[in-house]
Amino acid sequence: xxxxxxxxxxxxxxxxxxxxxxxxxxxxxxxxxxxxxxxxxxxxxxxxxxxxxxxxxxxxxxxxxxxxxxxxxxxxxxxxxxxxxxxxxxxxxxxxxxxxxxxxxxxxxxxxxxxxxxxxxxxxxxxxxxxxxxxxxxxxxxxxxxxxxxxxxxxxxxxxxxxxxxxxxxxxxxxxxxxxxxxxxxxxxxxxxxxxxxxxxxxxxxxxxxxxxxxxxxxxxxxxxxxxxxxxxxxxxxxxxxxxxxxxxxxxxxxxxxxxxxxxxxxxxxxxxxxxxxxxxxxxxxxxxxxxxxxxxxxxxxxxxxxxxxxxxxxxxxxxxxxxxxxxxxxxxxxxxxxxxxxxxxxxxxxxxxxxxxxxxxxxxxxxxxxxxxxxxxxxxxxxxxxxxxxxxxxxxxxxxxxxxxxxxxxxxxxxxxxxxxxxxxxxxxxxxxxxxxxxxxxxxxxxxxxxxxxxxxxxxxxxxxxxxxxxx
Amino acid sequence: xxxxxxxxxxxxxxxxxxxxxxxxxxxxxxxxxxxxxxxxxxxxxxxxxxxxxxxxxxxxxxxxxxxxxxxxxxxxxxxxxxxxxxxxxxxxxxxxxxxxxxxxxxxxxxxxxxxxxxxxxxxxxxxxxxxxxxxxxxxxxxxxxxxxxxxxxxxxxxxxxxxxxxxxxxxxxxxxxxxxxxxxxxxxxxxxxxxxxxxxxxxxxxxxxxxxxxxxxxxxxxxxxxxxxxxxxxxxxxxxxxxxxxxxxxxxxxxxxxxxxxxxxxxxxxxxxxxxxxxxxxxxxxxxxxxxxxxxxxxxxxxxxxxxxxxxxxxx
Numbered sequence: 055x056x057x058x059x060x061x062x063x064x065x066x067x068x069x070x071x072x073x074x075x076x077x078x079x080x081x082x083x084x085x086x087x088x089x090x091x092x093x094x095x096x097x098x099x100x101x102x103x104x105x106x107x108x109x110x111x112x113x114x115x116x117x118x119x120x121x122x123x124x125x126x127x128x129x130x131x132x133x134x135x136x137x138x139x140x141x142x143x144x145x146x147x148x149x150x151x152x153x154x155x156x157x158x159x160x161x162x163x164x165x166x167x168x169x170x171x172x173x174x175x176x177x178x179x180x181x182x183x184x185x186x187x188x189x190x191x192x193x194x195x196x197x198x199x200x201x202x203x204x205x206x207x208x209x210x211x212x213x214x215x216x217x218x219x220x221x222x223x224x225x226x227x228x229x230x231x232x233x234x235x236x237x238x239x240x241x242x243x244x245x246x247x248x249x250x251x252x253x254x255x256x257x258x259x260x261x262x263x264x265x266x267x268x269x270x271x272x273x274x275x276x277x278x279x280x281x282x283x284x285x286x287x288x289x290x291x292x293x294x295x296x297x298x299x300x301x302x303x304x305x306x307x308x309x310x311x312x313x314x315x316x317x318x319x320x321x322x323x324x325x326x327x328x329x330x331x332x333x334x335x336x337x338x339x340x341x342x343x344x345x346x347x348x349x350x351x352x353x354x355x356x357x358x359x360x361x362x363x364x365x366x367x368x369x370x371x372x373x374x375x376x377x378x379x380x381x382x383x384x385x386x387x388x389x390x391x392x393x394x395x396x397x398x399x400x401x402x403x404x405x406x407x408x409x410x411x412x413x414x415x416x417x418x419x420x421x422x423x424x425x426x427x428x429x430x431x432x433x434x435x436x437x438x439x440x441x442x443x444x445x446x447x448x449x450x451x452x453x454x455x456x457x458x459x460x461x462x463x464x465x466x467x468x469x470x471x472x473x474x475x476x477x478x479x480x481x482x483x484x485x486x487x488x489x490x491x492x493x494x495x496x497x498x499x500x501x502x503x504x505x506x507x508x509x510x511x512x513x514x515x516x517x518x519x520x521x522x523x524x525x526x527x
Numbered sequence: 528x529x530x531x532x533x534x535x536x537x538x539x540x541x542x543x544x545x546x547x548x549x550x551x552x553x554x555x556x557x558x559x560x561x562x563x564x565x566x567x568x569x570x571x572x573x574x575x576x577x578x579x580x581x582x583x584x585x586x587x588x589x590x591x592x593x594x595x596x597x598x599x600x601x602x603x604x605x606x607x608x609x610x611x612x613x614x615x616x617x618x619x620x621x622x623x624x625x626x627x628x629x630x631x632x633x634x635x636x637x638x639x640x641x642x643x644x645x646x647x648x649x650x651x652x653x654x655x656x657x658x659x660x661x662x663x664x665x666x667x668x669x670x671x672x673x674x675x676x677x678x679x680x681x682x683x684x685x686x687x688x689x690x691x692x693x694x695x696x697x698x699x700x701x702x703x704x705x706x707x708x709x710x711x712x713x714x715x716x717x718x719x720x721x722x723x724x725x726x727x728x729x730x731x732x733x734x735x736x737x738x739x740x741x742x743x744x745x746x747x748x749x750x751x752x753x754x755x756x757x758x759x760x761x762x763x764x765x766x767x768x769x770x771x772x773x774x775x776x777x778x779x780x781x782x783x784x785x786x787x788x789x790x791x792x793x794x795x796x797x798x799x800x801x802x803x804x805x806x807x808x809x810x811x812x813x814x815x816x817x818x819x820x821x822x823x824x825x826x827x828x829x830x831x832x833x834x835x836x837x838x839x840x841x842x843x
Binding site for chain 2: 070071102104105106107145148149150151152162173
């Protein structure tokens with residue numbers, strides 16, 4: 055072959071494509087990862103974990119902290135990390151083993167409780183503990199040590215976690231159980247995701263023979279009636295009360311005490327149908343006000359005409375009434391909602407609850423999802439677990455900046471005075487001093503924290519005390 | 528969790544050619560090899576160890592109603608850790624089908640196999656293999672088919688999206704995409720088609736893509752690999768459909784899986800579980816060409832109709 059003299063050789067020719075003329079896509083990236091309360095709102099990089107081996111490789115080159123997150127059903131900022139890296143686990147949702155003789159289920163931690171129920175219910179098993187939504191992950195249930203309507207019988211979710219694997223950011227993999235690495239087991243249950251990433255966990259399911267719940271709803275007026283009903287229901291597995299926090303005067307602290315047991319009459323164990331309703335849009339901020347919520351609460355109270363009703367009810371509406379409408383948090387509009395949940399020990403439970411309910415009613419800040427329950431004394435293995443024997447009350451408020459924050463801060467202070475504590479999974483406001491008073495064991499817990507992991511919650515309540523971004527020890 | 532699945536061996540260690548005499552499309556019957564885990568409980572081949580003990584989960588009573596009284600289908604999944612494949616595997620497992628899973632990464636394959644077993648697959652066999660290694664295909668397929676004691680469905684789900692920008696700069700990168708998405712499935716289909724045609728039975732379901740319907744500036748390398756695959760599969764159907772073999776060209780639109788993670792507009796992509804439900808039904812019926820979600824049949828008709836002099840100015 056002949057080349058003309060002076061022709062450029064292959065090395066000299068530029069074989070690279072010219073820079074693209076296409077205008078680059080406008081920046082913005084994905085919408086920020088939201089917690090269920092949609093407050094606060096922080097930018098963060100979101101990465102998906104699909105396989106157990108994806109972590110800690112996923113945080114190579116990450117210097118601003120990372121945090122594993124699941125479905126984002128926590129209300130406040132325990133599942134957020136401002137300007138950090140969020141590792142979403144929902145793609146890691148495989149079932150790994152199930153023993154139909156013992157009910158021991160092993161699954162990857164990104165599986166949701168809804169997916170576990172779809173598998174377990176047709177096989178005659180149910181969750182040992184379930185919160186008010188089934189759209190949380192197994193890992194999230196452990197990290198927040200969630201509780202349910204059977205707390206007085208079964209304790210928290212952590213009581214039924216037989217073992218799990220914990221992966222540290224340095225790549226160390228630990229099998230954690232009451233007998234293997236028991237300190238990490240205790241720190242990780244209710245550890246808010248800060249001790250490491252959980253690739254898989256094993257839980258003990260409980261047998262059922264029917265989807266049905268023997269349900270009883272009983273109206274009560276006043277805290278004393280509530281306490282009587284609670285002590286009478288000692289043998290009932292599930293108890294919870296809805297309380298009308300808008301009512302004052304003679305209706306003060308009226309509510310409906312709801313109790314139930316799994317039906318012992320065998321019935322078909324079909325999987326649940328998928329929910330079809332999605333809350334269509336964000337309501338404007340004024341939609342939820344004293345009038346509309348007061349009307350809703352009156353309706354709810356009087357919907358039950360008789361003092362006492364008994365029915366056989368499917369477990370879906372009994373445990374998950376709000377799951378029937380996906381994205382119901384849109385009801386609270388763009389600004390989102392604040393949750394407030396305390397546990398006050400028996401010593402001050404009654405006076406504390408009355409004082410707080412009174413303060414809420416007086417504020418006129420609407421809340422129609424108010425839930426009252428007596429916690430039992432089954433201890434949790436979790437070092438930082440929230441429940442303690444006494445009364446717990448959970449409330450929602452639409453966010454109206456000045457007013458709801460002022461009320462919230464007042465309620466948090468009252469909780470502290472009554473010797474109670476608040477639930478990090480539902481918090482966006484408690485101060486550093488309050489957190490450290492509620493959880494004096496935090497310093498012991500901090501020894502097990504992974505230096506690469508943190509959350510906006512942790513930065514808020516501890517951050518500065520452990521050095522930059524709270525990642526030091 | 529299942530160390531017996533974690534077999535680090537790959538077919539690249541297999542003999543280079545099954546038959547040095549020349550191309551021959553009869554699948555060899557290799558001796559039992561530690562490379563492959565035989566399907567549990569299958570044991571059609573002498574020398575294949577029968578798993579005495581079924582995993583406890585298989586004894587469960589929780590099978591869906593439709594699985595009652597129905598013989599399990601023997602399904603071979605190639606590229607079993609791909610997002611769409613895994614979603615289909617879950618549905619097949621839940622109704623009690625017999626599965627043989629092939630993928631490259633042993634840890635991932637073990638997790639998918641454990642999931643299938645737990646959900647109730649009547650048997651789960653698996654093999655770790657790099658399907659780019661076409662020389663290993665006949666032995667691999669023989670192990671899979673012998674392990675299951677037959678073959679009702681072969682689902683070819685392996686593929687890579689590749690990186691268009693890199694492929695524009697380097698033929699090597701382009702070649703790797705073409706090899707994984709086109710050459711390797713063509714090799715597998717050549718063996719599988721003849722096996723199925725001889726028996727006048729079976730379904731070969733091949734994952735192609737709507738991206739193969741028109742070359743676009745943003746991903747024509749991936750698109751051309753899928754265009755070639757579509758043409759091959761369509762032609763193969765026209766050859767062996769009359770032999771009683773169903774050959775399916777499956778064209779998904781963008782689906783939310785690990786493969787499409789970095790793509791923009793991902794929130795609007797199809798849900799992988801819904802796509803899998805459609806595919807499992809379509810594979811039962813043995814449809815010729817499946818667009819999923821179905822709307823893509825119309826979208827692609829419109830995109831194909833745009834004149835090239837206009838199309839070349841667009842940023843699609």
